[in-house]
Structures are given as structure tokens and as C-alpha cells.
Amino acid sequence: MDKKETMWDVCLRKNINRRSFLKSCVALTSIMGLNTDMVSKVVAAAEKNPLPVVIWLHGHECTGCDESFLRSGTPLTSDVVLNSIALEYSHALSAGAGEPFEAHLHDIMQQYAGKYILAVEGAAATAENGIYCMTGGKPFVTVLKEVAKNAAAIIEYGSCATSGGIQAAKPNPTGSVSIREIVGNSKPIVKVPGCPPIPEVMTGVVMHYALFGKLPPLDSEGRPKQFYGNRIHDTCYRRPFFDTGMFAENFDDAGAKAGWCLYKLGCRGPVTYNSCGNLRWWNGLSYPIQSGHGCIGCSNDHFWDEAPFYKRLPEYGPLLGDVDKIGAVAAGLTVAGVVAHGAMSAVQKSKRDAQKSDGKKVE
Amino acid sequence: MKRVVVDPITRIEGHLRVEVKVDEATGKVEDALSSGTAWRGLELIMNDRDPRDGWAFIQRICGVCTTAHALGSLRAVEDALGITIPKNANYIRNIMAAVQSVQDHVIHFYHLHALDWVSPVEALKADPTATAALQNTILSTYQVKVTEPEVLDTEAYPKEFPKATPAYYQKIQKKVKDIVESGQLGIFAAQWWDHPDFQILPPEVHLLGVAHYLEMLDKQREIVLSHVIFGGKNPHPHYVVGGMPCSISMDDMNAPVNTERLAVVDRSLNTAVNIVNDFYLPDVLAIGKMYVEKGYVDGGGMAKERVLGFGDYPDEPYTGTTNGDFHKNLLLRCNGVVEDFGKGLAAAKFYDFKAEDLSDAEVLNEGVEHSWYEYPNAEGKDLHPWEGVTKAKYTGPKEGTKTDWKTLDENGKYSWLKTPKWRGKMAEVGPLSRYIIIYTKIKKGLITEPTWVEKMIMDQIEAVSKVLNLAPEVWMTTMVGRTATRALEAQVHAHVAKYYFNKLIQNIKAGDTKVADTTKWDPKTWPKECKGVGLYEAPRGALSHWVVIKDGKIANYQAIVPTTWNACPRDNKSEHGAYEKAMMDTKVKIADKPLEILKVIRSFDPCMACATHLYNADGKKIKVVTTDPYLRTNQE
Numbered sequence: 001m002d003k004k005e006t007m008w009d010v011c012l013r014k015n016i017n018r019r020s021f022l023k024s025c026v027a028l029t030s031i032m033g034l035n036t037d038m039v040s041k042v043v044a045a046a047e048k049n050p051l052p053v054v055i056w057l058h059g060h061e062c063t064g065c066d067e068s069f070l071r072s073g074t075p076l077t078s079d080v081v082l083n084s085i086a087l088e089y090s091h092a093l094s095a096g097a098g099e100p101f102e103a104h105l106h107d108i109m110q111q112y113a114g115k116y117i118l119a120v121e122g123a124a125a126t127a128e129n130g131i132y133c134m135t136g137g138k139p140f141v142t143v144l145k146e147v148a149k150n151a152a153a154i155i156e157y158g159s160c161a162t163s164g165g166i167q168a169a170k171p172n173p174t175g176s177v178s179i180r181e182i183v184g185n186s187k188p189i190v191k192v193p194g195c196p197p198i199p200e201v202m203t204g205v206v207m208h209y210a211l212f213g214k215l216p217p218l219d220s221e222g223r224p225k226q227f228y229g230n231r232i233h234d235t236c237y238r239r240p241f242f243d244t245g246m247f248a249e250n251f252d253d254a255g256a257k258a259g260w261c262l263y264k265l266g267c268r269g270p271v272t273y274n275s276c277g278n279l280r281w282w283n284g285l286s287y288p289i290q291s292g293h294g295c296i297g298c299s300n301d302h303f304w305d306e307a308p309f310y311k312r313l314p315e316y317g318p319l320l321g322d323v324d325k326i327g328a329v330a331a332g333l334t335v336a337g338v339v340a341h342g343a344m345s346a347v348q349k350s351k352r353d354a355q356k357s358d359g360k361k362v363e
Numbered sequence: 364m365k366r367v368v369v370d371p372i373t374r375i376e377g378h379l380r381v382e383v384k385v386d387e388a389t390g391k392v393e394d395a396l397s398s399g400t401a402w403r404g405l406e407l408i409m410n411d412r413d414p415r416d417g418w419a420f421i422q423r424i425c426g427v428c429t430t431a432h433a434l435g436s437l438r439a440v441e442d443a444l445g446i447t448i449p450k451n452a453n454y455i456r457n458i459m460a461a462v463q464s465v466q467d468h469v470i471h472f473y474h475l476h477a478l479d480w481v482s483p484v485e486a487l488k489a490d491p492t493a494t495a496a497l498q499n500t501i502l503s504t505y506q507v508k509v510t511e512p513e514v515l516d517t518e519a520y521p522k523e524f525p526k527a528t529p530a531y532y533q534k535i536q537k538k539v540k541d542i543v544e545s546g547q548l549g550i551f552a553a554q555w556w557d558h559p560d561f562q563i564l565p566p567e568v569h570l571l572g573v574a575h576y577l578e579m580l581d582k583q584r585e586i587v588l589s590h591v592i593f594g595g596k597n598p599h600p601h602y603v604v605g606g607m608p609c610s611i612s613m614d615d616m617n618a619p620v621n622t623e624r625l626a627v628v629d630r631s632l633n634t635a636v637n638i639v640n641d642f643y644l645p646d647v648l649a650i651g652k653m654y655v656e657k658g659y660v661d662g663g664g665m666a667k668e669r670v671l672g673f674g675d676y677p678d679e680p681y682t683g684t685t686n687g688d689f690h691k692n693l694l695l696r697c698n699g700v701v702e703d704f705g706k707g708l709a710a711a712k713f714y715d716f717k718a719e720d721l722s723d724a725e726v727l728n729e730g731v732e733h734s735w736y737e738y739p740n741a742e743g744k745d746l747h748p749w750e751g752v753t754k755a756k757y758t759g760p761k762e763g764t765k766t767d768w769k770t771l772d773e774n775g776k777y778s779w780l781k782t783p784k785w786r787g788k789m790a791e792v793g794p795l796s797r798y799i800i801i802y803t804k805i806k807k808g809l810i811t812e813p814t815w816v817e818k819m820i821m822d823q824i825e826a827v828s829k830v831l832n833l834a835p836e837v838w839m840t841t842m843v844g845r846t847a848t849r850a851l852e853a854q855v856h857a858h859v860a861k862y863y864f865n866k867l868i869q870n871i872k873a874g875d876t877k878v879a880d881t882t883k884w885d886p887k888t889w890p891k892e893c894k895g896v897g898l899y900e901a902p903r904g905a906l907s908h909w910v911v912i913k914d915g916k917i918a919n920y921q922a923i924v925p926t927t928w929n930a931c932p933r934d935n936k937s938e939h940g941a942y943e944k945a946m947m948d949t950k951v952k953i954a955d956k957p958l959e960i961l962k963v964i965r966s967f968d969p970c971m972a973c974a975t976h977l978y979n980a981d982g983k984k985i986k987v988v989t990t991d992p993y994l995r996t997n998q999e
Contacts, residue, residue, distance in 0.1 A: 002558070050547050060403050062972045063376040064426015064598040070470070071584040071597065078577045082538065086547040091373045095478040097961055098369035104553035129766050131757050132779075134400040135371050135378050137768035166405065166423040173404030196426060196598055199584075251603050252879040255822025256610040259617025281596045282588065285627070288595030292619035293608035296419060296601075304420065308413035339741075 006062065051083075052210060053108060053116040055147055056090040059140045060133050060167045060176050061122025065158040066092040069197035072203040073283045074237050080203050084210035085117075091135075109150055112264045116149035117209065120144065123160040123167055127175030141182055148183040152213055155190045155205060156180065159298060162193040169304035189217055191222040195298035198275055201227045210267035227279070232287075232295050235277030238262065242256075256292055266310040267294030275300040365954045366770060366921070372892025372964060374475040376427045376835040377401060379930065381964060382771060385954040392960070395939070395946035397930050398771055399971050402735075402779035407753065409920035414440045414882075414912050415604045421908070421922065422599055425973045427470075429598035430463040430590065431901035432973070435908035435922065437898025438601070440604055442684045443912050444889055447804060449877040452606030453680045454867040455593050456863055458628070460675075460899070461860035465635045466586040467902040468794075468853040469643055471968045473579040479962040481564065481572030483539045484556045489570035489711040491532035497567045498527035500870055503674065505645035507826050507851065511858050512815045514865040517629050523582065523637035525575070535574045554721075564653055572650070575642055582638060588631035589860075592624050606879030619757050620878075624687065625868070632864055635857045639850075647850040648830055651843045655831050662842025662963040664944030667705020670796035671785055671928065672697035673716065673907065675900035676816065676859060684896050687718035694859065695900060700785055704799050705840045714786075717882065721896050724750070724924040726968040729923065733773075733932035736781065743935065745784055748909040748921040749879075749894060778932040782940065783923050791941035792904025792928045793967060794852040795845045798824065802835060816855055819970050823851045842949065845966040886915035892920075901925055902969050926974035929967050942967060 023129070070077050081087050086294075087094070088108045096104060108116065122140075125132040130139025148154060156162045161179045168176040180189055192205055205224055208216040216224040241247070241261040248255035248262055256262075263270070271285065272295050276287035288295055294310075297303040365387050370380035378401040384394040409420055422433035434456060441448065448456075542548065561569075587597045593609045594600020600780035602924060609997055612618035620927040655802055676694035683689065690698060720726040724747035732737055737756040746752060759765035770775040782789065790796075801820050804810045810817060824835050827847060831838045838844050867979060883889065888910065897908040904925030911919035931940040939947065942964060949963045 005838040050545065051549075053547070058378070060401060061377075062423050064423070064429060067426050067429065067470075067598045070474075070580065071587075073584065078580045081550055081580075082577075086549040088547070088549060088552055090550065091371055091375075093474065093550045094373050094553065095551050097371065097373045100555070101371070101373060101553045125403075128757065131759075131765060132402050132404075133378065134380075134768070136370075137370055137380070137760075137763065140401075142766065165865065166408065166420065167403040169408045169420075171407060171410075174402065176403075195423065198596075203808050250881050250884065251608055252606070252610050252877060252881065256608075257612035257618055257876070258615050261618070281798040282584075282591045285588070286591045286595055288601050290619060291591075291593060291595030291601060291609050293595055293601035293603065305406075307416045307420075309416050309419060310413070356736045359793075 001066055032298055052206075053112045054085045054087050054114055054119055054206065054253075055105065055108060055151075056087060056092075056119040056121065057140070057144060057147060058135070059122030059144065059160065059179075060125050060165070060174065061158070061160050062166075063092060063121075064196045065121040065202065066090075066161030069157075069202045071199040071282075074200060075203055075207055077203070080206065085206055100154065105147070109147060113150040115152050116150070117153055117155060117206070117219045118147055119155040119157055120179045121157045122162045122178035123164045124179060125167070125174040125176050126182075127173070132174040144179065144182055148187075151187060153188040153190065154179065154183060155192060157192050157202060158197055159193045159195045159303070162191045163301035165195065165356050168302070169269040189222050190215055190218060190224060191302070193223065193228075193299040194274060195303075196229075196279055197299070198279060200279060201275060211302070223273070227275045228273045228299065230273065230275070230278060232272045232274055232277045232289070236269055236289055237277070238289060251292070262292075262294040263287055265294050266308070268303070268306070268313070269295040270313060272297045272300055328339045365955055367957055368770065369957060369960065370621070372492060372961065372969070374965060375480070375969040375971065376425060376973070377969070377972045379964075379969055380771070381470070381942070381946065381960060382773075383951070383957060383960055385951050385957070387890065387954050390950040390952055391561050392947045392949060392951060394773065394847070395556050395943045396773045396777060397932065397940065397942040397946075398770060398776045398778040398966075399780040399930060400502060401971065402755070402988050403972065405741055406920045406922070409917050412917050413915070414443070414910065414917050417910065417917060417920070418602050418683060421920070424922065426598040427970060428463065428467055428902045428973065430459050430600060431906055432908070432922065433600075433602050433706070433747040434460060435901075435906050436910070437604060438684060438899060438909040439895045439910040440897070440912070441895070442897060443893045443895025443910055444604075444883050445683065446880060446883050447680050449880055450680055450870050450875060451611065451867060451878045454863040454870065454877065455607050455609065455679060456602075457541065457676055457863040458589055458632075458860050458867070459593060461856040462587055462589055462632070462635055462864065463855045464856040464902045465639060465860070466583055467968075468849050468856075469579055469586065469638060470583050471902075472643060472647060472846070472850065473583075475578050475968065476965045477576050478551070478573055479958065479965055481569040481576075482556050482561045483543060483551050483569075483573055485561055485564075485566050485569035486536060486539050486573045487543065489532070489566035490866055491536055491570070492529040494532040494570045495527045495529045495569040498525055498571060500556040501571075501645045501649045501810055502527070502641065503512045505648040505830065506640070506973050507644055507648070507823055509819045509822050509854065509858070510815075512862050514861045515629075515868060521637045523634055524641055530716060532570055533575065534568055535577070547553040558956050558958045559952055560958050560962075563657055564650065568650065568653070572646070575646060577756060579638070579642065582634070585631055586635045586638065589628040592620070592628050605881055605884060606877075608879065610878055611876040614860040632857070632860050636862060639853045639857045639928065644854055645815040645851050647847055648827065651847045652831055654843050655833065655838060659843060660833075660837065660841045662945050662949045662966065663705060663840035663844065664946070665789070665791040665941040666795055666799065666840045666845065667703070668944075669700060669702050669788060669790040670704065670799045671700045671716070671792050671905055672797050672800045673791035673900060673905040674698035675898070685718060685721055686900055688899065690718060694814045695801070696810060696814070696817065697797040697802065697900065699800055700790060701800050701803045704803060704836055707834075707836050708803065708806055711807075711836075713800075713803055713809060722749075726786055727783070730934055731781055733776055734778055734781045735776050747785070748907070748923060749911065749919065751919075751921050773933070780927050780931045781888070782931040782934050783928050784934065789931065789938060789940050790928060791935060792925045793845070794849040794904075795839060796904060797900060798848045798850070799839060815861065819855055819858065820851070823854065827851065842945070842963045842966045849968070871873045888914060892918075903970050903973070904928060909964070924970075924973040926967075926970045928967060928969070930974050942969075972999060
């Protein structure tokens with residue numbers, strides 16, 4: 001994607017003369033509540049290349065993704081929102097509200113048409129024409145379609161945006177679906193799943209864009225490869241205990257105290273692609289498995305309907321291999337384990353794909 | 364008379380709309396309407412789930428108070444199943460709850476509320492040298508000295524401390540200038556920066572406020588480090604029914620909790636104390652004093668009439684909530700209702716809230732007169748949470764269409780929130796309510812031996828009354844008071860976290876490392892049918908979760924959450940809820956730019972996602988009655 005046009009570039013392209021351009025700058029100056037002696041500065045700025053513009057929309061969500069974004073340690077949030085991007089519309093952080101805020105959204109959409117990044121947190125509620133999620137007096141789906149139309153790229157932040165999330169769990173009373181299902185595949189969509197995604201993964205996606213001027217490399221599902229390329233199981237510090245058949249059998253038993261594998265307590269690490277094992281939370285501090293709780297697979301599509309979370313994988317999914325016997329033949333099993341888990345991931349994925357097409361019927 | 368709509372209300376959690384009728388001549392708000400505009404249906408989704416998974420599902424009500432609903436759910440399920448959690452789990456959960464409240468309050472004031480008080484445009488007018496001097500004055504004048512309980516003293520000096528040098532403020536001002544001049548205001552865009560309320564504070568306060576906004580944006584994450592240690596992540600840390608998943612072992616670096624991990628927690632708890640004592644509290648008091656001195660003592664509304672609390676911080680593990688044990692050893696005994704505090708202490712009335720009230724259908728219930736739901740076979744009635752029904756009945760707006768609103772119908776249904784009631788009346792909940800209740804109980808002699816937490820609250824109220832030179836019933840029941848008590852409470856919570864950390868260390872020292880009781884983990888050990896309640900004083904107020912378990916599965920799940928108490932639509936007698944009352948108790952200078960309305964609404968710290976999935980789970984498919992033929996297009 002190219003660098004954004006400046007306001008002056010837009011005027012040139014649209015055959016708007018310098019006089020009108022200057023008039024817009026004067027108007028802009030007063031909108032910002034500045035003295036008229038600031039006009040020359042605003043003119044100079046409007047001729048310069050601006051920061052990448054981000055519009056952040058909220059559908060059916062819990063704001064946990066905003067909160068996660070704010071927890072980023074590297075980069076720090078202030079550096080992101082002041083130096084790397086221009087976050088022009090966000091229900092969480094923006095100063096404005098109501099009518100002027102909605103007017104600002106439309107101005108930004110026009111001024112940066114085809115250039116802005118649309119970040120979406122939350123699912124799209126489609127049942128009953130979208131009336132279960134209203135914003136500014138209109139259904140969120142309506143706003144979403146409008147803003148998506150001229151976006152350069154779309155980021156689905158969090159599992160609600162990537163697969164409908166918690167509200168899409170059975171019986172999905174509000175007909176919630178992923179953002180992709182509403183906006184289609186007409187433009188680049190970056191899928192950033194997780195409930196929420198790791199803070200540095202969230203800021204990492206926009207940082208990549210700010211640093212390199214393009215979206216990060218994506219896998220076949222649209223997820224940034226660098227963050228979702230590995231299974232948690234393969235990067236887990238407890239993996240050696242799995243391979244040697246040493247498992248916690250109950251919460252707080254001797255195995256749990258010694259940090260043994262949580263597979264038998266329901267850990268979804270073997271079927272979950274995320275950076276919890278290698279990047280970890282808070283710049284390497286910890287992740288759910290390290291705190292003693294199995295992974296619940298929160299970056300998997302429709303993971304909520306793969307509960308109960310404390311049923312070990314073979315009981316809720318296909319029976320592949322018998323972990324109870326792993327310890328007995330530990331030496332030869334690592335390879336077999338990898339193969340078995342690869343197969344298991346494939347089966348889980350096909351199950352989720354089937355659910356996804358079920359989801360489409362909701363529309 | 365002018366009708367003004369503000370939608371969306373930003374810098375809150377979720378989707379909220381307000382409409383106010385303003386008399387332009389006097390600035391008086393004649394009527395106000397608060398509408399939750401989204402409904403996610405989470406309680407329906409809870410149906411038939413494993414109760415041990417409940418905390419994870421219902422935690423996703425809200426990612427801001429990300430631990431509140433998990434704790435509410437754990438307490439409800441453990442109450443139903445008769446589980447007493449180990450001491451260490453009680454201490455750890457209390458640490459997590461306390462730091463959650465500190466972090467939530469800090470992020471609320473600086474990032475959700477501050478831009479109603481301070482403006483980057485005004486900050487440009489400030490003198491950096493005078494700002495540095497102001498910082499020094501604030502630090503020396505607006506400290507609230509409290510007596511902490513005796514705990515481990517692990518911090519040599521405060522690591523987080525406000526900078527008070529002119530050069531620093533010059534750099535901050537330069538950054539703000541660059542942003543403003545760039546024409547890309549980003550997060551600062553589209554506010555009414557020319558509103559007269561931004562002239563209330565001198566420019567130096569604006570510059571200081573913007574500087575602290577930025578610093579706290581990067582610092583708040585460190586307050587909840589303990590969630591990452593004990594729960595593996597934040598937002599949405601992990602828990603387990605029966606205690607905590609984070610086993611303790613001093614023998615193993617692979618263990619979730621050992622000496623090194625506890626040192627990480629300790630560091631972050633000290634950070635929380637630093638941030639509250641030297642940034643948050645002094646800033647709020649300095650700003651609050653300037654507002655009060657200029658006569659801004661409005662926005663109290665319901666706080667003057669009725670406030671409600673359930674109490675919290677069990678000092679030691681308890682055997683249940685419905686059996687009354689929860690209420691026996693709390694550090695914060697704000698359970699009860701205070702009426703007419705606005706009329707002064709003598710006129711104020713106190714009503715106790717006891718365990719038996721929980722199962723009394725006349726004490727706590729909810730109505731749907733003005734909500735987009737109906738109660739078939741119980742029309743016009745208020746239903747107890749254990750008997751609750753959810754059946755959506757969307758009626759659309761007064762003007763406009765069902766998918767394009769102009770104005771909502773205050774005489775009909777207008778919100779996805781239900782209207783919760785205590786003995787048929789609405790009440791305000793939150794930090795302010797908790798402070799009013801504790802103050803009234805102690806002053807009226809209903810609490811004769813205050814806990815250290817309650818003493819700290821009394822000391823704080825006394826200190827602030829001196830600073831503001833106003834009686835508690837005057838300053839507390841205002842928009843400023845609601846914001847100030849939240850900051851005071853953050854100070855209490857910061858010390859509560861350290862108090863429980865100390866207990867945790869002492870208990871481990873005594874040889875107890877147990878964090879989970881798994882004797883009732885197997886569903887075979889559960890009764891065929893049981894029900895329970897979980898109470899919790901969440902950052903935004905009194906929270907209750909209600910669960911019915913049948914044959915090992917959730918048969919009914921309800922949550923009555925703080926923002927529903929506060930943001931609810933009016934009741935069947937047209938009595939207003941707390942948001943509506945507060946708006947009606949607020950003067951608006953310019954009808955088209957109702958900054959005062961936004962400020963008073965944000966003083967509640969709205970959490971709409973919390974508020975809008977009240978109810979139920981009788982498995983009925985939700986059906987919306989749609990009469991508009993144009994709405995039946997391109998769907999299905």
C-alpha cells in the first residue's frame with residue numbers, strides 16, 4: 001500500500017484550487033478550537049504526509065480487546081497512538097462523542113478514502129436486521145459496511161471479530177458473525193484472534209504497518225504468521241512433561257505444583273495456534289499454562305462451543321493416541337505425538353469450518 | 364425546550380445513548396433518558412453449560428472489569444455446590460480483585476474521564492515552569508494521609524513519582540503542539556474544546572492533566588501484573604472453581620507461584636500504591652477543589668436519595684453466601700441501603716441487607732416496563748432473578764425507523780437494560796454508594812468496631828471534607844464527589860492488595876500452600892439440583908450473580924450488574940434511574956454541546972456490556988415482533 005495522500009494531494013487530484021484548499025485549512029483550524037494565527041501551521045501540516053489513519057469500530061464486544069491493546073509494553077500505548085498511527089475514531093479513547101464525533105468519522109472516511117485502516121473489535125449482530133447492536137441510532141452492521149467500503153485494509157481484533165466470539169456461542173441469540181462474513185473478501189483482512197489477543201500482538205500488527213508501510217505476512221487464514229505460526233503445545237515450557245508422560249491429574253496436586261503438563265485437565269495447547277508459549281504475556285512474564293490453568297483455545301474459531309474446558313481433548317474431540325500410555329514408551333513417542341497432534345488439529349479445523357458454514361445460515 | 368441526543372457516548376464500555384430535554388433559557392434538564400443500545404444474550408448462552416466453565420463464559424461480559432464477573436460466577440457456583448475455598452485462594456482472589464479496582468479506577472479517571480476536564484488545546488497556553496510549580500504544590504497540599512495496616516515493607520522509596528521540572532512539561536507541551544499543528548488530532552479529535560467548562564481550570568492544570576494522561580496510559584498495565592502471575596494473562600485471567608489454578612511450590616521454578624513470582628507481584632502492588640498516592644488522588648483532589656470552589660456541586664441525583672451495597676472482601680474463607688457466612692467477616696461492610704443522605708446525616712435512613720433478603724422475591728427483582736423485553740404471563744410484574752424470564756420485544760424508536768432512530772420513546776420501551784429494584788425502588792451503586800453507606804453506618808453507631816478498611820474510609824472522608832471545606836453530605840452527593848470517592852477507594856484497594864499479600868506470605872510461611880479444594884470437582888459429588896448467589900463489590904458497584912444447577916449443568920443464570928442499577932430506564936411509576944436523575948440534576952450551558960451531561964454520565968464509569976445481558980435462560984428462542992414490512996429484506 002502506498003503512503004497516504006496529503007490533503008493537498010487530494011485537492012490536486014480532485015482539481016480543487018489552492019484557494020479552496022486554504023479555506024478548508026482555515027475551517028479545520030477553527031474546528032480544532034485554535035487561534036487564526038495557527039492557520040499557516042495547519043496549512044503546512046496538510047501538505048505533509050500524515051500518520052496512517054486508523055478507524056476503530058466496536059460491535060458486540062466486551063472492550064477486553066481495547067484493554068489488551070492498552071496493556072502493550074513494547075511498543076507502549078502512548079507511542080502507538082501518538083507517533084505511529086492517528087487513531088481518529090475509537091469509542092474507547094476518543095475525546096469526542098455524539099453528533100460531532102459521527103461527523104468527524106465521515107470527514108475522515110472522505111479525506112482518507114481508500115487509505116485508512118479499519119480495526120474492528122467485536123462481532124456483527126445480524127439477527128432481526130441488526131437491532132441487537134445499535135450505535136449512533138443505526139445498526140452496527142450498517143455502520144460497518146459503510147466504513148469498510150473505502151478502507152485500505154481491515155483488522156479483525158479478537159475472537160468476536162474473527163469468528164463471532166462469545167455471543168455467537170450456542171444458541172447465538174443475536175445471530176452474531178465474524179466481520180469477514182459481513183464485509184466479504186474484497187480487501188485485505190488481517191485476522192487477529194484471541195480472547196483477547198496478546199497486547200503486543202495487537203500493537204504489533206499496526207506497528208508492522210507503521211514501520212514497513214505494509215501489512216505483515218499472513219497465513220492462509222489471514223493471520224499474521226509471526227504471531228500465529230506455532231502451536232502453543234510446540235512452544236510450551238511444559239512440553240517435555242507431555243513427552244515423558246508426566247501430567248497433573250488434579251488442580252493443586254503434586255504434578256500441578258511441579259509444573260507438569262496440563263493435558264489431562266483439558267489444555268487446548270495441542271490444537272491452538274498463538275504466541276502464548278513463545279512471546280507470552282507482559283513481554284515474556286507468563287501465560288495461562290504457566291499460571292497452572294490449561295489453555296482454553298481462545299484463538300480458535302468457535303472455541304466456546306468446544307467446552308467443557310476441563311474435558312481433555314480426546315473426550316471432546318476425536319480420540320487420537322492414548323496419553324495414559326505415553327510415559328511407558330516415552331522415548332519413541334515424541335514423533336508419534338507430533339503426527340497424532342497434527343492430525344488432531346486437522347480434524348478440529350474441519351469441525352470449525354463446518355461450524356463456520358453453519359454460521360452463514362444465520363444471515 | 365430542546366431535545367438533544369448524544370449517541371454514541373464514547374470513553375465508556377459498550378453502547379450507550381442519552382437524550383435530554385433542556386430548557387435553553389435556564390440550562391435546566393427537564394427530562395433525561397438513558398438507553399443501553401446493545402444486547403448480547405450471554406445468559407442464554409450459559410444454559411446447559413458445565414458450571415465449572417461458567418466463570419470463563421460470564422467473565423466475557425466485560426473486559427474492562429475483567430475479573431468482576433469471573434469472581435461473581437465463582438462465588439455463585441461455590442455457594443450452590445457448598446465449596447469453601449482454601450485460605451491462599453481467598454487471599455489471591457482478593458489481591459486480584461483489589462488491583463483490578465485500582466487499575467480500573469486509574470484508567471477510568473485518566474483515559475475515560477480526563478478529557479471532560481482537561482484539554483490539549485488549553486494545555487498549549489500553559490507556562491511549563493508554572494506547571495512544574497503547580498505539581499509541587501499539588502504533591503504537598505493534596506495528599507490523603509491514611510493509617511495502613513501493618514504489612515511487609517518491601518519498597519525502599521517510591522519508584523513512580525510525578526515529575527516536576529519545567530523541561531519535562533516543555534517536552535510534553537511540544538508534543539501536544541506538534542499533534543495539534545499536524546491537523547491529525549487522533550484521539551483528541553471532535554471534542555467541544557471551545558466549551559466554557561474547559562476554562563474552569565487554569566492552563567497549567569490542563570498541561571499537567573495531559574502529561575499524566577500519557578504517563579498513566581503506559582503505567583496502568585503494571586498495576587495488574589499480579590493477574591498475569593496468578594491467572595496467566597490480563598484481560599481475562601484464569602480461575603478455577605474451588606480456588607485458584609496457580610499452585611504454590613518453593614521447590615520448583617516450573618511452579619506457577621514461587622518466591623520469584625511473588626516478588627513480581629510485590630513490585631506491582633507497590634507500584635499501585637505509588638500511582639494512587641502521588642498521581643491519581645492528588646490530581647483528583649486538586650481538580651475537584653477548583654470545581655467545588657467555583658460552585659460546581661451538581662450531578663448528585665439519586666445519590667442523595669438512595670444508594671445500595673452488598674459488602675465485600677471476606678477476610679477469611681467462608682462457607683457460603685445464602686447461609687449468611689459471607690457477611691460475617693467482611694472488611695468492607697457496605698451491605699445495606701441508605702436513603703436521603705442528601706438531606707444530611709440526621710435525616711438519612713439505613714436499611715440492612717442480609718442473607719435472607721437474597722431469596723426474598725420482594726427485596727430484589729427487576730421490571731421491564733420501559734425495556735425491550737416482555738414477561739409473558741407476568742405482565743407488569745417485577746421478577747426475582749431466580750424466576751427471571753428473557754423475551755425480547757423490540758419496539759423501535761418514537762421518531763425514525765427501527766434501524767434509523769431519531770428519538771427514542773420515553774413513554775414506551777427504550778432500552779436493552781432492565782430496571783432492577785430494591786423493595787420496589789431504584790438505587791445508585793458504586794464507590795460513592797459504598798462510601799455513603801459506610802459513613803452512615805459508622806456515624807449512626809450501626810458499626811461500633813470498624814475494620815481497618817472502614818476506618819481508612821472515615822479518615823479519607825474527614826480529610827477531603829477539610830480540603831473542600833464542605834460537609835460530606837454536600838460534596839459527596841455531586842458529580843465531583845462521585846469521581847473523588849472513586850479515587851479515595853483506589854487508595855483503599857491499593858492497601859487491601861498489600862494487606863492480603865501479607866496474609867498470603869504469612870500463611871505460606873506457616874506451611875500452608877494449598878490453593879484449590881477439589882473434593883467437589885467431580886459432578887457426581889453434586890446435589891441433583893441446587894442454587895447459589897455470588898456477591899461482589901465490583902469497580903462500578905454492587906454485583907450479584909445467580910445460578911441454578913440441575914443434573915450437573917447450568918439450568919438458569921442471571922446477573923444483576925452495577926451499570927444496570929445505574930443506567931436502567933425509568934420504572935412503571937416513571938421514577939428515574941441513577942443516570943437519568945444525575946442528568947436531571949445537572950445544568951447545561953449550551954444545549955448543543957452538552958459537555959456537562961457527558962461528564963456526569965462518565966462520573967459513573969459506564970459499563971454497558973455489563974448491563975445489557977441481563978437475564979435468563981429458560982431455553983426459549985428469542986423472537987422479536989417485527990411489524991415493519993420494510994425490515995424483512997435481504998435477511999433469512
